[in-house]
Amino acid sequence: MELRCYESVLIFVPELEEPQLEEQIQWVKGLLEGGGAQLVEIENWGRKRLAYEIEKRKEGSYVLFRFKAPGTLVGDLERNCRLSGEVIRHLTVRIKDKECGRVQEPPEEEGGEGGE
Secondary structure, eight states: OOOOOEEEEEEEEEOOOOOHHHHHHHHHHHHHHHHOOOEEEEEEHHHHHHEEETEEEEEEEEEEEEEOOOHHHHHHHHHHHHHHHHHHEEEEEOOOOHHHHHOOOOOOSTTTTTOO
């Protein structure tokens, strides 16, 4: 199964407080990793003014996800975004491999040797 590079920008409802937004980011991260994606980058761009009103809202919280995934995962991600009440807009595009960057490694446990 070939992994291709994608970027997704999701706009979440502006009513979400920071902890709730972090939960939504973790939810999307779980969807991606559960579908076999390798996360490259997650950027929280914060709350920004929308170019036009969406569902009577003038602002939204923007988050960028850059990942490598099988093509079938994109449809699953977009379907879940449509069904979510917290996502007001989303867009996923395929990008060139050289623009994708390196896959994020999980943080290493601190504490050194870990011996007994």
